[in-house]
Amino acid sequence: MYEIELEDFSIENIADSGQCFRICPEEDGFLVNAFGKILKIWHLGPKYRFSTDEEEFNNLWRGYFDLNVDYGEYRSLALPDDKYLRDAMRFGRGIRILNQDPWEMLISFIISQRKSIPAIRTSIERLSRAFGEDIDGTHFAFPLPETLAEADTDALRSCGLGYRASYVRSAAMNVVGNVLDLYKMRRLKTFDLMGKLMELRGVGVKVASCVALFGFHRLDVLPVDVWMKRVIENEYGGHFPTQYQPYAGVIQQYMFNYARYRKVGLS
DNA sequence: GACCAGGTATTGC
DNA sequence: GCAATACATGGT
Numbered sequence A: 001m002y003e004i005e006l007e008d009f010s011i012e013n014i015a016d017s018g019q020c021f022r023i024c025p026e027e028d029g030f031l032v033n034a035f036g037k038i039l040k041i042w043h044l045g046p047k048y049r050f051s052t053d054e055e056e057f058n059n060l061w062r063g064y065f066d067l068n069v070d071y072g073e074y075r076s077l078a079l080p081d082d083k084y085l086r087d088a089m090r091f092g093r094g095i096r097i098l099n100q101d102p103w104e105m106l107i108s109f110i111i112s113q114r115k116s117i118p119a120i121r122t123s124i125e126r127l128s129r130a131f132g133e134d135i136d137g138t139h140f141a142f143p144l145p146e147t148l149a150e151a152d153t154d155a156l157r158s159c160g161l162g163y164r165a166s167y168v169r170s171a172a173m174n175v176v177g178n179v180l181d182l183y184k185m186r187r188l189k190t191f192d193l194m195g196k197l198m199e200l201r202g203v204g205v206k207v208a209s210c211v212a213l214f215g216f217h218r219l220d221v222l223p224v225d226v227w228m229k230r231v232i233e234n235e236y237g238g239h240f241p242t243q244y245q246p247y248a249g250v251i252q253q254y255m256f257n258y259a260r261y262r263k264v265g266l267s
Numbered sequence B: 001g002a003c004c005a006g007g008t009a010t011t012g013c
Numbered sequence C: 001g002c003a004a005t006a007c008a009t010g011g012t
Helices: A011-015 A054-064 A071-075 A083-091 A102-112 A117-131 A145-150 A153-176 A190-197 A205-215 A226-236 A242-262
Strands: A002-005 A023-025 A030-034 A037-044 A047-050
Touching (some): A002 A054, A011 A030, A011 A037, A071 A242, A083 A226, A083 A242, A102 A117, A102 A153, A102 A205
Antiparallel strands (some): A023 A030, A037 A047
Protein backbone atom coordinates (compact mmCIF):
# COMPACT_ATOMS: atom_id res chain seq x y z
CA MET A 1 0.00 0.00 0.00
CA TYR A 2 1.11 3.50 -0.73
CA GLU A 3 -0.59 6.64 0.53
CA ILE A 4 -0.08 10.14 -0.78
CA GLU A 5 -1.74 13.55 -1.03
CA LEU A 6 -2.15 14.70 -4.60
CA GLU A 7 -2.90 18.12 -6.06
CA ASP A 8 -5.30 18.41 -8.97
CA PHE A 9 -6.06 14.73 -8.98
CA SER A 10 -9.55 13.27 -8.89
CA ILE A 11 -9.92 9.61 -9.74
CA GLU A 12 -13.69 10.15 -9.68
CA ASN A 13 -13.50 12.75 -12.45
CA ILE A 14 -10.84 10.91 -14.44
CA ALA A 15 -12.76 7.64 -14.40
CA ASP A 16 -15.81 9.23 -16.00
CA SER A 17 -14.02 11.67 -18.32
CA GLY A 18 -14.30 9.54 -21.46
CA GLN A 19 -10.58 9.08 -22.10
CA CYS A 20 -10.30 5.69 -20.40
CA PHE A 21 -12.71 2.78 -20.38
CA ARG A 22 -11.13 0.47 -17.83
CA ILE A 23 -11.23 2.48 -14.61
CA CYS A 24 -14.29 1.23 -12.76
CA PRO A 25 -15.99 2.50 -9.62
CA GLU A 26 -16.40 -0.03 -6.82
CA GLU A 27 -18.19 0.15 -3.47
CA ASP A 28 -15.25 1.73 -1.67
CA GLY A 29 -12.94 2.98 -4.41
CA PHE A 30 -11.84 2.54 -8.02
CA LEU A 31 -10.22 -0.27 -9.95
CA VAL A 32 -7.70 0.57 -12.67
CA ASN A 33 -6.98 -2.09 -15.28
CA ALA A 34 -3.85 -1.11 -17.24
CA PHE A 35 -0.49 -2.50 -18.32
CA GLY A 36 -1.75 -5.98 -17.50
CA LYS A 37 -2.06 -4.96 -13.85
CA ILE A 38 -4.86 -4.18 -11.45
CA LEU A 39 -4.55 -1.10 -9.26
CA LYS A 40 -7.06 -0.39 -6.54
CA ILE A 41 -7.49 3.19 -5.39
CA TRP A 42 -9.17 4.48 -2.24
CA HIS A 43 -9.97 8.15 -1.68
CA LEU A 44 -9.44 8.80 2.05
CA GLY A 45 -10.10 12.42 2.89
CA PRO A 46 -7.14 14.44 1.67
CA LYS A 47 -5.16 11.34 0.80
CA TYR A 48 -5.28 8.60 -1.77
CA ARG A 49 -4.30 5.02 -1.03
CA PHE A 50 -2.98 2.85 -3.85
CA SER A 51 -2.67 -0.94 -3.82
CA THR A 52 0.99 -0.79 -4.76
CA ASP A 53 4.31 0.14 -3.19
CA GLU A 54 6.13 3.44 -3.50
CA GLU A 55 8.57 2.10 -6.08
CA GLU A 56 5.94 0.85 -8.52
CA PHE A 57 3.85 3.93 -7.93
CA ASN A 58 6.73 6.16 -8.94
CA ASN A 59 7.97 3.98 -11.79
CA LEU A 60 4.64 3.15 -13.39
CA TRP A 61 1.57 4.91 -12.08
CA ARG A 62 3.00 8.40 -11.57
CA GLY A 63 3.61 8.59 -15.30
CA TYR A 64 0.30 6.95 -16.17
CA PHE A 65 -1.63 9.55 -14.16
CA ASP A 66 0.57 12.37 -15.52
CA LEU A 67 1.44 13.40 -11.97
CA ASN A 68 4.72 15.08 -12.89
CA VAL A 69 2.79 17.94 -14.44
CA ASP A 70 1.14 20.85 -12.61
CA TYR A 71 -2.41 21.05 -13.93
CA GLY A 72 -2.84 24.41 -12.24
CA GLU A 73 -0.80 25.72 -15.17
CA TYR A 74 -3.33 24.35 -17.63
CA ARG A 75 -6.25 25.67 -15.64
CA SER A 76 -4.66 29.12 -15.61
CA LEU A 77 -4.93 29.18 -19.41
CA ALA A 78 -8.68 29.80 -19.20
CA LEU A 79 -9.43 33.30 -20.44
CA PRO A 80 -11.06 35.57 -17.82
CA ASP A 81 -14.30 35.96 -19.78
CA ASP A 82 -14.53 32.33 -20.83
CA LYS A 83 -17.26 31.37 -18.40
CA TYR A 84 -18.00 28.01 -19.97
CA LEU A 85 -14.41 26.79 -19.67
CA ARG A 86 -14.03 28.20 -16.16
CA ASP A 87 -17.17 26.39 -15.07
CA ALA A 88 -16.00 23.24 -16.81
CA MET A 89 -12.64 23.40 -15.05
CA ARG A 90 -14.23 23.97 -11.68
CA PHE A 91 -16.60 21.07 -12.25
CA GLY A 92 -13.91 18.74 -13.65
CA ARG A 93 -11.08 19.70 -11.37
CA GLY A 94 -8.65 16.83 -10.98
CA ILE A 95 -9.04 15.57 -14.53
CA ARG A 96 -5.72 14.70 -16.11
CA ILE A 97 -4.73 13.43 -19.54
CA LEU A 98 -3.54 9.92 -18.77
CA ASN A 99 -0.55 8.33 -20.48
CA GLN A 100 -2.21 5.20 -21.78
CA ASP A 101 -0.94 2.43 -24.02
CA PRO A 102 -1.09 3.47 -27.71
CA TRP A 103 -2.17 0.01 -28.85
CA GLU A 104 -5.05 -0.09 -26.36
CA MET A 105 -6.09 3.43 -27.34
CA LEU A 106 -6.04 2.57 -31.03
CA ILE A 107 -8.36 -0.41 -30.66
CA SER A 108 -10.52 1.26 -28.01
CA PHE A 109 -11.23 4.30 -30.15
CA ILE A 110 -11.79 2.26 -33.30
CA ILE A 111 -14.47 0.52 -31.27
CA SER A 112 -15.74 3.84 -29.92
CA GLN A 113 -17.20 5.13 -33.16
CA ARG A 114 -20.99 5.49 -33.02
CA LYS A 115 -21.09 3.97 -29.53
CA SER A 116 -21.96 5.51 -26.19
CA ILE A 117 -19.29 5.46 -23.50
CA PRO A 118 -21.09 2.76 -21.44
CA ALA A 119 -21.38 0.65 -24.59
CA ILE A 120 -17.66 1.13 -25.34
CA ARG A 121 -16.82 -0.03 -21.84
CA THR A 122 -18.94 -3.14 -22.28
CA SER A 123 -17.36 -4.03 -25.62
CA ILE A 124 -13.81 -3.61 -24.33
CA GLU A 125 -14.60 -5.69 -21.27
CA ARG A 126 -16.02 -8.48 -23.42
CA LEU A 127 -13.06 -8.27 -25.78
CA SER A 128 -10.59 -8.52 -22.90
CA ARG A 129 -12.48 -11.37 -21.31
CA ALA A 130 -12.47 -13.28 -24.59
CA PHE A 131 -8.94 -12.55 -25.79
CA GLY A 132 -6.93 -11.03 -22.94
CA GLU A 133 -4.68 -12.70 -20.42
CA ASP A 134 -6.25 -13.73 -17.12
CA ILE A 135 -4.76 -11.47 -14.46
CA ASP A 136 -6.37 -12.75 -11.26
CA GLY A 137 -9.27 -14.96 -12.26
CA THR A 138 -11.68 -12.02 -12.33
CA HIS A 139 -9.91 -9.36 -14.37
CA PHE A 140 -8.40 -9.65 -17.82
CA ALA A 141 -5.66 -7.69 -19.53
CA PHE A 142 -6.28 -5.85 -22.76
CA PRO A 143 -5.64 -8.33 -25.61
CA LEU A 144 -2.27 -8.40 -27.37
CA PRO A 145 -2.00 -7.44 -31.05
CA GLU A 146 -1.00 -11.01 -31.96
CA THR A 147 -4.15 -12.42 -30.38
CA LEU A 148 -6.51 -10.02 -32.11
CA ALA A 149 -4.70 -10.46 -35.43
CA GLU A 150 -5.39 -14.19 -35.27
CA ALA A 151 -8.91 -13.84 -33.90
CA ASP A 152 -11.90 -14.98 -35.89
CA THR A 153 -13.91 -12.01 -37.12
CA ASP A 154 -17.16 -13.54 -35.90
CA ALA A 155 -15.62 -14.07 -32.47
CA LEU A 156 -14.69 -10.39 -32.44
CA ARG A 157 -18.17 -9.44 -33.58
CA SER A 158 -19.63 -11.41 -30.68
CA CYS A 159 -17.99 -8.91 -28.34
CA GLY A 160 -20.48 -6.38 -29.65
CA LEU A 161 -18.09 -4.80 -32.16
CA GLY A 162 -20.55 -4.92 -35.07
CA TYR A 163 -19.08 -3.66 -38.33
CA ARG A 164 -15.96 -2.52 -36.43
CA ALA A 165 -14.79 -6.12 -36.03
CA SER A 166 -12.98 -6.11 -39.37
CA TYR A 167 -11.41 -2.74 -38.57
CA VAL A 168 -10.02 -4.13 -35.32
CA ARG A 169 -8.62 -7.25 -36.93
CA SER A 170 -7.09 -5.28 -39.78
CA ALA A 171 -5.45 -2.80 -37.39
CA ALA A 172 -4.07 -5.68 -35.32
CA MET A 173 -2.57 -7.33 -38.39
CA ASN A 174 -0.93 -4.06 -39.38
CA VAL A 175 0.64 -3.77 -35.94
CA VAL A 176 1.81 -7.39 -35.88
CA GLY A 177 3.25 -7.09 -39.38
CA ASN A 178 5.05 -3.90 -38.41
CA VAL A 179 3.23 -1.95 -41.10
CA LEU A 180 2.30 0.20 -38.12
CA ASP A 181 5.13 0.45 -35.58
CA LEU A 182 3.48 2.13 -32.62
CA TYR A 183 6.79 2.33 -30.78
CA LYS A 184 8.63 4.17 -33.54
CA MET A 185 5.63 6.38 -34.17
CA ARG A 186 6.30 8.10 -30.85
CA ARG A 187 9.03 10.06 -32.62
CA LEU A 188 6.82 11.33 -35.45
CA LYS A 189 5.61 14.89 -35.59
CA THR A 190 1.94 15.12 -34.73
CA PHE A 191 0.88 15.74 -38.33
CA ASP A 192 2.74 12.66 -39.56
CA LEU A 193 1.49 10.58 -36.63
CA MET A 194 -2.09 11.49 -37.50
CA GLY A 195 -1.48 10.66 -41.14
CA LYS A 196 0.00 7.29 -40.29
CA LEU A 197 -2.94 6.40 -38.02
CA MET A 198 -5.46 7.43 -40.64
CA GLU A 199 -4.01 4.98 -43.14
CA LEU A 200 -5.87 2.34 -41.16
CA ARG A 201 -9.40 1.34 -42.16
CA GLY A 202 -11.90 2.67 -39.68
CA VAL A 203 -9.59 5.40 -38.44
CA GLY A 204 -10.64 8.91 -39.43
CA VAL A 205 -9.75 12.30 -38.00
CA LYS A 206 -11.65 11.85 -34.73
CA VAL A 207 -10.33 8.39 -33.84
CA ALA A 208 -6.78 9.37 -34.84
CA SER A 209 -7.08 12.48 -32.67
CA CYS A 210 -8.07 10.45 -29.64
CA VAL A 211 -5.22 8.00 -30.19
CA ALA A 212 -2.76 10.87 -30.62
CA LEU A 213 -4.00 12.64 -27.50
CA PHE A 214 -4.61 9.73 -25.14
CA GLY A 215 -2.04 7.23 -26.47
CA PHE A 216 0.76 9.55 -27.58
CA HIS A 217 0.05 12.48 -25.27
CA ARG A 218 -0.14 15.03 -28.08
CA LEU A 219 -1.81 17.75 -26.06
CA ASP A 220 -2.24 20.08 -29.03
CA VAL A 221 -4.61 17.67 -30.78
CA LEU A 222 -8.32 18.48 -30.53
CA PRO A 223 -10.72 15.56 -30.90
CA VAL A 224 -14.11 16.83 -32.07
CA ASP A 225 -16.99 14.45 -31.50
CA VAL A 226 -20.73 15.10 -31.34
CA TRP A 227 -20.41 16.65 -27.88
CA MET A 228 -17.53 18.95 -28.75
CA LYS A 229 -19.34 19.95 -31.95
CA ARG A 230 -22.22 21.19 -29.78
CA VAL A 231 -19.91 22.98 -27.36
CA ILE A 232 -18.02 24.72 -30.16
CA GLU A 233 -21.27 25.69 -31.85
CA ASN A 234 -23.21 26.75 -28.73
CA GLU A 235 -20.45 28.34 -26.65
CA TYR A 236 -17.79 29.54 -29.07
CA GLY A 237 -19.66 30.64 -32.19
CA GLY A 238 -18.47 27.71 -34.26
CA HIS A 239 -14.73 28.07 -33.68
CA PHE A 240 -12.54 26.59 -30.96
CA PRO A 241 -10.56 29.49 -29.42
CA THR A 242 -7.13 29.62 -31.07
CA GLN A 243 -5.48 30.85 -27.87
CA TYR A 244 -5.91 27.39 -26.41
CA GLN A 245 -4.40 25.58 -29.40
CA PRO A 246 -1.10 24.38 -27.86
CA TYR A 247 -3.11 22.62 -25.13
CA ALA A 248 -6.36 22.17 -27.02
CA GLY A 249 -6.50 18.51 -26.03
CA VAL A 250 -6.36 19.30 -22.31
CA ILE A 251 -8.85 22.15 -22.57
CA GLN A 252 -11.13 19.99 -24.67
CA GLN A 253 -11.18 17.31 -21.98
CA TYR A 254 -12.69 19.68 -19.42
CA MET A 255 -15.21 20.94 -21.98
CA PHE A 256 -16.21 17.47 -23.13
CA ASN A 257 -16.64 16.25 -19.58
CA TYR A 258 -18.79 19.22 -18.63
CA ALA A 259 -20.87 19.04 -21.79
CA ARG A 260 -21.71 15.41 -21.16
CA TYR A 261 -22.71 16.20 -17.59
CA ARG A 262 -24.89 19.09 -18.62
CA LYS A 263 -26.19 17.32 -21.70
CA VAL A 264 -25.48 20.42 -23.78
CA GLY A 265 -27.79 20.83 -26.73
CA LEU A 266 -30.22 18.20 -25.59
CA SER A 267 -33.86 18.54 -24.45
C1' DG B 1 -39.52 0.92 -28.82
C1' DA B 2 -37.67 4.89 -30.68
C1' DC B 3 -33.56 7.41 -30.47
C1' DC B 4 -28.74 8.28 -30.03
C1' DA B 5 -23.95 7.13 -29.34
C1' DG B 6 -16.25 10.35 -28.20
C1' DG B 7 -17.52 8.33 -36.82
C1' DT B 8 -16.00 6.43 -41.16
C1' DA B 9 -16.24 4.88 -45.91
C1' DT B 10 -18.77 5.21 -49.82
C1' DT B 11 -21.75 7.21 -53.01
C1' DG B 12 -24.00 10.82 -55.61
C1' DC B 13 -24.27 15.44 -57.27
C1' DG C 1 -15.10 19.16 -53.26
C1' DC C 2 -19.12 18.54 -50.11
C1' DA C 3 -23.67 16.59 -48.55
C1' DA C 4 -26.24 12.42 -47.92
C1' DT C 5 -26.29 7.61 -46.52
C1' DA C 6 -25.29 2.87 -44.74
C1' DC C 7 -23.32 0.72 -41.11
C1' DA C 8 -24.23 -3.21 -36.09
C1' DT C 9 -25.33 -2.92 -31.59
C1' DG C 10 -26.21 -1.53 -26.90
C1' DG C 11 -27.83 1.94 -23.32
C1' DT C 12 -31.45 5.03 -21.83
